[in-house]
Amino acid sequence: MKRxxxxxxxxxLAGTAALxxxxxxxxxxxxxxxxxxxPIAGYALSGHDPVAxxxxxFPRKGDRSFVHEWGGAEWVFVNEGNMAAFKNAxxxxxxxxxxxGAFALAEGFATAGNPHIFAFVDGRLTLFHSVxxxxxxxxxxxxxSADAAxxxxxxxxxxxx
Numbered sequence: 681m682k683r684x685x686x687x688x689x690x691x692x693l694a695g696t697a698a699l700x701x702x703x704x705x706x707x708x709x710x711x712x713x714x715x716x717x718x719p720i721a722g723y724a725l726s727g728h729d730p731v732a733x734x735x736x737x738f739p740r741k742g743d744r745s746f747v748h749e750w751g752g753a754e755w756v757f758v759n760e761g762n763m764a765a766f767k768n769a770x771x772x773x774x775x776x777x778x779x780x781g782a783f784a785l786a787e788g789f790a791t792a793g794n795p796h797i798f799a800f801v802d803g804r805l806t807l808f809h810s811v812x813x814x815x816x817x818x819x820x821x822x823x824x825s826a827d828a829a830x831x832x833x834x835x836x837x838x839x840x841x
Contacts, residue, residue, distance in 0.1 A: 717753040724753035725795045730773040731762035733805050739795050750774075776804040777828060780837035783813035785828035790835040801825060 732740040742756025757763040793807020808814040832838040
C-alpha cells in the first residue's frame, strides 16, 4: 500500500477549499442592474465624465463635487455644464451595453469595459476590455454590433429603461 504524503494532503486540501469557495459564490446578482460601477470607487466609468468623451475626445476624471445618480450608478463630471448635459440626455452620453466590453459581448460573454479603451460606434460611446478587442470589433463592426446587441440582452449588459 502506497503512503499518502504531506504534499498530497496539501493538494487535496487546496482543491477541496477551491470547490467549496466556488459552491458558496452567489451568482444570482452577478449581472449589472443598469450600469457597471467601478468596484473600488463605486462610480460609473471609473469616475470619468461621460460627456467629456464627446466634448474633449478622451476620458477625463470627474470632480466629486459634480455627482449625479442615474441608471443605478453615480456619474462624476468635470463641471456643472457637463453634468447638466448628461441630466438632459443621459442615454446619449452613457456607454452602450451598460459599460460592458462590446467585443466580448459579440463573442457571447460579459466583461467590464475599460474606460480608457473606447470608440464611438453609431454615435454611442462604446467600451472595450482591451485594445485588441477594440481593433477586432472595429474591423467587422456591422456584424459584431448586431451580435453584441443580441448578447447584451442575454448577459444582462443591456440597460433597462
